[in-house]
Amino acid sequence: MRKPNLPSARVSIRHTCGMSEVPQPPQRRRAHTNTRDLERYAGLFAERTKVMRSSAMRDLMAITARPEVISLAGGLPDTSTFPPQSFAAQMTRIAQESAADALQYGPTEGFEETKDCILEVMAAEGMLPDPDDVIVTTGGQQAIDLVTKTLVDPGDVVICEAPTYPGAVPVFCSYEAEVIQVACDGDGMKIDELEGLLDRLRSEGRRPKFIYSVPTFQNPAGVTMSFERRARLVELARLHELLVVEDSPYGLLRFGGEALPPLYQLDGGDFVIYLGTFSKILSPGIRLGWAVAPPPVMEKIVLGKQAADLCSSTLTQYFVREYFAEGRWRQYIEDLVEIYRRRRDTMLAALEEHFPAEATWTEPDGGLFIWATLPDYIDTSDLLAKALRADVAFVPGQAAYIDGRGGSSMRLNFSGVDEDEIREGIRRIGKTIADQVDLYDALIGRPGIPGREAEDMAAGSRSNPPRSISDSSAADSTVVPFRKAGEGPG
Amino acid sequence: MRVAVLKGGRSLERGVSLRSGARVEDALERLGHEVLAIDVGSDLVKRLLSDRPDVAFVAMHGVGGEDGTAQELLEILGIPFTGPGAAACARCMDKSQAKHSMREAGVPTPDWFAFNQAAFRELGAADALAQLERGLGFPLVVKPSRGGSSLGIKFASAPTEVPGALVSAFSYDDRVVLERFVDGRELAVSVLGDEALPVVEALPAEGDRYDFEARYEIGRTRFVCPAELSVEAERSVVEAALATYRALGCTGFARVDLILGAEDPWVLEANAIPGLTDTSLLPQAAEAAGLSFEDLVERIVELASPVGTH
Numbered sequence: 001m002r003k004p005n006l007p008s009a010r011v012s013i014r015h016t017c018g019m020s021e022v023p024q025p026p027q028r029r030r031a032h033t034n035t036r037d038l039e040r041y042a043g044l045f046a047e048r049t050k051v052m053r054s055s056a057m058r059d060l061m062a063i064t065a066r067p068e069v070i071s072l073a074g075g076l077p078d079t080s081t082f083p084p085q086s087f088a089a090q091m092t093r094i095a096q097e098s099a100a101d102a103l104q105y106g107p108t109e110g111f112e113e114t115k116d117c118i119l120e121v122m123a124a125e126g127m128l129p130d131p132d133d134v135i136v137t138t139g140g141q142q143a144i145d146l147v148t149k150t151l152v153d154p155g156d157v158v159i160c161e162a163p164t165y166p167g168a169v170p171v172f173c174s175y176e177a178e179v180i181q182v183a184c185d186g187d188g189m190k191i192d193e194l195e196g197l198l199d200r201l202r203s204e205g206r207r208p209k210f211i212y213s214v215p216t217f218q219n220p221a222g223v224t225m226s227f228e229r230r231a232r233l234v235e236l237a238r239l240h241e242l243l244v245v246e247d248s249p250y251g252l253l254r255f256g257g258e259a260l261p262p263l264y265q266l267d268g269g270d271f272v273i274y275l276g277t278f279s280k281i282l283s284p285g286i287r288l289g290w291a292v293a294p295p296p297v298m299e300k301i302v303l304g305k306q307a308a309d310l311c312s313s314t315l316t317q318y319f320v321r322e323y324f325a326e327g328r329w330r331q332y333i334e335d336l337v338e339i340y341r342r343r344r345d346t347m348l349a350a351l352e353e354h355f356p357a358e359a360t361w362t363e364p365d366g367g368l369f370i371w372a373t374l375p376d377y378i379d380t381s382d383l384l385a386k387a388l389r390a391d392v393a394f395v396p397g398q399a400a401y402i403d404g405r406g407g408s409s410m411r412l413n414f415s416g417v418d419e420d421e422i423r424e425g426i427r428r429i430g431k432t433i434a435d436q437v438d439l440y441d442a443l444i445g446r447p448g449i450p451g452r453e454a455e456d457m458a459a460g461s462r463s464n465p466p467r468s469i470s471d472s473s474a475a476d477s478t479v480v481p482f483r484k485a486g487e488g489p490g
Numbered sequence: 491m492r493v494a495v496l497k498g499g500r501s502l503e504r505g506v507s508l509r510s511g512a513r514v515e516d517a518l519e520r521l522g523h524e525v526l527a528i529d530v531g532s533d534l535v536k537r538l539l540s541d542r543p544d545v546a547f548v549a550m551h552g553v554g555g556e557d558g559t560a561q562e563l564l565e566i567l568g569i570p571f572t573g574p575g576a577a578a579c580a581r582c583m584d585k586s587q588a589k590h591s592m593r594e595a596g597v598p599t600p601d602w603f604a605f606n607q608a609a610f611r612e613l614g615a616a617d618a619l620a621q622l623e624r625g626l627g628f629p630l631v632v633k634p635s636r637g638g639s640s641l642g643i644k645f646a647s648a649p650t651e652v653p654g655a656l657v658s659a660f661s662y663d664d665r666v667v668l669e670r671f672v673d674g675r676e677l678a679v680s681v682l683g684d685e686a687l688p689v690v691e692a693l694p695a696e697g698d699r700y701d702f703e704a705r706y707e708i709g710r711t712r713f714v715c716p717a718e719l720s721v722e723a724e725r726s727v728v729e730a731a732l733a734t735y736r737a738l739g740c741t742g743f744a745r746v747d748l749i750l751g752a753e754d755p756w757v758l759e760a761n762a763i764p765g766l767t768d769t770s771l772l773p774q775a776a777e778a779a780g781l782s783f784e785d786l787v788e789r790i791v792e793l794a795s796p797v798g799t800h
Contacts, residue, residue: 062505377654382642382661385502436657442610443653445617 047154048176064393070425073393075219075368076416077280078339082332090322098318106314108306110136110290114317117324118290121276124330125251127265129274129292135301138312140249140277140289144171144212146308147245147273147291150300151209152177157201160212161189163371163400163409165219165247168212177209179402186362188215188225191232198240210243210273215263217250217367220400220411224365227260234263237271243297247275252333254366255341270294278320280368281333286316340368343414346422354430356437361412368415371397376408378436383410386436392428491523493791494543494569496560498529501552502641502662510766511549517787518547530560538567545794546571547787548763553636556763557583572794574762578739582762585635585667588738592757595737597730599757600749601626602669604635607660616653623649626670632656634663645671669758674751677717679731680764680772682743682786683793686728687775691717713771715778723750730755742793745772 064071094102115131122129137143144167152158154176160168162181172179182194194211201207213233215225225233237244246263264274269292277289293301305311323329347370351361361372374380380396387393397409412429414422495518497511498504511527518525526541528534530550538546546569548560558576565576574582581587586604593599603622609615623630632655633643642662644655652668659666680687693712719727731746734757738744745764749756764772766783776786 062508063500063502066500377657379654379658379661382658385641386661388502436661439607439610439660440653440657443616443619443656 048174063388066391069388069391069393070417070421070428071393072412072414072417072422072425072429073395074413074416076413077284077368078336078415079283079285081335081339082283086323086326090319090326093322094315094318102315102318104314106311106317108302108311109134110312111314111317111321113321114288115290117320117329118276120324120329121252121278121281122274122292125248125259125262125265127262127274129264129269133269133295133298134290134292135298135305136312136317137289137291137305138309139284139287140247140275140279141167141171142305142308142312143275143277143289143291144168144245144247146301146304147210147275147293148172148175148177149304149308150297151243153209157206157208158210158212159194159197159208161214161218161221163220163397163406164212165214166395166399168247169402172212180208181402181405184218184221184223186223188218188223188229189213189233191229191236194233195236198236198242207240208242210245211237212245212247213263214247214249216248216260217253217364217369219250219367220369220395220397221371222362222364222367222369223371224260230260230263230266234266234272237267241271243271243273245273245275249277249280250367252281253337253340253368255337255344257365264292273297281336282320282323282329286313286319288312288316288320337366340366340415343417343419343422344370346419347412347414347426350423350426351430354427356430356434358437359433368413370412370414371409372412373397373409374433375437375440377440378433379407380410381407383432383436387429387432390428390432392425392432394429491544491791492526492542493518493523494526494528494538494541494546495549496528496530496534496546496555497549499531499550499552499554501550501554501556502637503551506765506767507549507551507555509768510551510770513766513768513783514547514549514787517784518791520784521788523791530555534560535563535567538564538569543569545569545791547791547794548573549766551763551765553583556761557636570794572790573742574738574740574744575795578741579762581738582740582744582760583636584665585633585759586665588734588760589667591737592734595733597733597737597757598754600670600672602667604665604667606665610656619649619652622668623652626668629671630655631667631669631671632659633667633669634659634661635665635667637662672749672751672756674749674756675717677727677748677750677755678745678771678775679728679748680743680745680775681731681735681740682776682789684732684735686732687772688716688778689719689724689727690715690771690775690778692771713774715771715774719750723755727755730757734760741795743772743790 063069064073112131114136115134118134118136119129119131137146148158148171152172152175156177158172158177158179160179160181162183164181169179180197182197183190198208211233213225215230217224233244236242244263244267248262251259251262262274264272274292275289278286279289291301344364348363351370351372355361355372358375359372361370364370380394381398384393384396395411397406397411398404400406400411417425495511495515497507499507501507508529515525515527526543528537546564548555548571550556550560554560556579558579561571561576561579564571581591586602589599589602603626605615628647630646630652631643632646632652634641642659644658646652646655656666676692678690678692680690691714693714727748727750730748734746735744738760740760740762743764745761747758747761749758764770766773773783773786776783781789
């Protein structure tokens with residue numbers, strides 16, 4: 001076998017995308033792995049990596065990044081309205097007054113001043129935790145990770161909603177949890193089904209380590225857990241001494257209606273661990289979030305945090321402190337809410353106009369997402385492939401389930417695109433769906449056109465009428481949307 | 491030599507293509523070539539005209555790069571390129587066309603029917619499904635006629651599942667193929683030049699289907715190369731693969747996918763630009779033949795036909 005010749009000095013012209021040809025110094029580049037290497041590394045991987053599944057959607061999603069694609073698949077808040085001059089002034093102040101400190105390590109649990117800001121945010125939703133119960137994290141994502149790291153052994157049960165925040169499941173899987181999902185409807189997680197599940201687990205001698213919920217303006221379904229269910233969930237937690245992890249990034253992004261008390265508030269902090277983040281109310285790029293937990297749990301979380309990254313970014317925390325000191329953080333949120341409300345309304349109107357009668361969707365009172373459900377013969381993963389040819393993208397519902405459900409649903413984001421793009425994007429998706437529906441009708445024989453003769457064949461009659469939304473059985477447990485297409489307003 | 495690596499593009503297999511392309515670029519540099527990496531777009535021709543590569547290494551997968559489109563352009567521009575020529579690519583890409591060529595050459599391939607959407611929308615082809623299903627039996631394989639990486643392939647076990655499977659397949663292509671399902675071992679024979687490389691067998695770690703995810707995740711599919719086959723079986727498999735390669739007019743390199751049934755091999759498809767990623771089958775087969783990835787890339791470049799001989 002020939003050994004490759006490594007060049008001594010060579011010029012290579014790479015990626016000639018409009019850049020002038022500049023000789024690059026020779027780059028040492030690893031030859032890609034061969035099968036032997038693959039096996040060598042594969043044999044070293046920890047068990048916990050083997051359950052981590054990379055999504056088949058990732059390759060398709062790479063195409064959504066093309067500039068001509070209208071992507072309703074993102075989850076990005078709009079950061080374009082953050083005033084650049086304020087940003088500059090805040091950072092300048094930090095540089096001039098506290099450069100050395102801002103560039104230094106900070107305490108593992110985060111600065112007291114950061115916690116002051118966190119307490120302000122939580123107070124705005126009616127919660128008053130003890131600052132000692134709060135830890136500053138590197139984004140809400142790390143908070144999920146630390147809580148799971150603290151609580152979950154391989155094989156432990158973690159319960160979450162169906163659908164659930166897609167970013168949480170890989171965390172649970174990386175700690176080898178057994179994830180069980182409970183269906184939602186327009187009022188959030190079905191607590192009666194949760195109770196049934198808890199009974200079943202108890203009969204097997206098992207209990208969940210925690211129940212993970214995004215009760216307010218859930219990503220992806222947009223639904224909010226009703227007051228009655230919140231009360232019942234907290235009651236169940238106290239009764240069975242179960243932990244509930246309340247993940248709440250969107251609580252302050254409310255467009256209308258009455259705010260509901262957070263689970264943490266109803267519980268008082270004994271059995272509910274609260275996760276918050278600055279990502280959607282200030283900036284996702286600063287990577288700052290938090291967790292609130294009872295002291296014995298918090299102690300372990302702090303140890304885990306220390307092991308993970310020693311402390312969250314000091315510079316980021318100084319920025320947040322400066323920002324809150326100016327006192328306009330609530331106004332910024334209100335401005336954002338205005339923008340998002342208009343975009344939500346635009347999307348709802350566009351759905352009404354362009355989606356077929358068989359489609360249904362949620363009407364969230366806040367947050368960033370609408371969840372639409374199509375007739376169940378449509379697979380939204382395949383639909384995405386077709387939609388991409390029309391230069392539009394969404395997130396297929398399967399991404400939010402672990403067991404292959406959600407195949408006929410999709411998550412649509414309205415925060416990251418402007419109103420024209422929303423209208424045009426929904427129009428394109430609507431057209432794509434209409435094509436699918438027409439095709440399906442042609443395949444099974446439209447009503448009125450003589451259907452195919454019933455054949456004496458294998459089981460399964462083909463004379464089934466076209467499936468309507470009312471046939472979506474409970475067994476499928478997709479989110480029952482708040483409102484059907486075709487109904488009048490309100 | 492100055493080698494332009496064409497990769498990326500707009501097909502659904504763009505991600506795979508970028509990985510194939512990157513790996514090829516590495517190898518070409520190690521071989522001492524000057525590399526021009528081109529993520530193909532509307533400026534492809536301009537770039538090729540201004541940069542004047544000596545040869546183009548086509549690492550694009552799917553529509554645009556594997557179906558003859560890019561190859562025609564390269565022929566017009568007079569740039570030698572790797573892999574099969576435009577006509578052969580077009581024949582390989584469209585499964586139905588490929589299967590017709592196979593049938594004509596006497597290569598065994600499962601029975602099938604092909605439709606485009608117009609057949610259903612305008613000619614009431616749905617009324618023919620019953621007879622089609624009777625002819626092919628169940629389970630049926632429903633797949634887009636031009637598609638790669640197992641995207642859009644569905645199995646229908648009963649008549650009620652066929653419409654949904656068709657709708658899925660039509661998401662990827664305006665033409666679909668409904669094919670008789672053949673149970674057996676999943677084999678791939680890569681051809682380099684005019685010689686078959688050792689046979690690779692794909693054994694999915696879980697489930698019974700070789701789906702898109704399994705193909706590109708390390709650890710989810712076990713590959714065996716060379717596959718454990720009797721002398722007879724191997725001979726018939728290699729013969730079928732080479733006959734397919736010739737019938738489709740391939741040159742340079744290609745990969746033929748087959749099912750080895752209880753008695754005989756059945757050819758499913760030929761891939762004009764097979765994947766060259768870390769988990770792809772052609773590089774593994776080359777390795778089993780004693781060729782490193784650099785050796786493979788070098789050979790492929792050597793086989794790049796001069797202009798006008800495709």
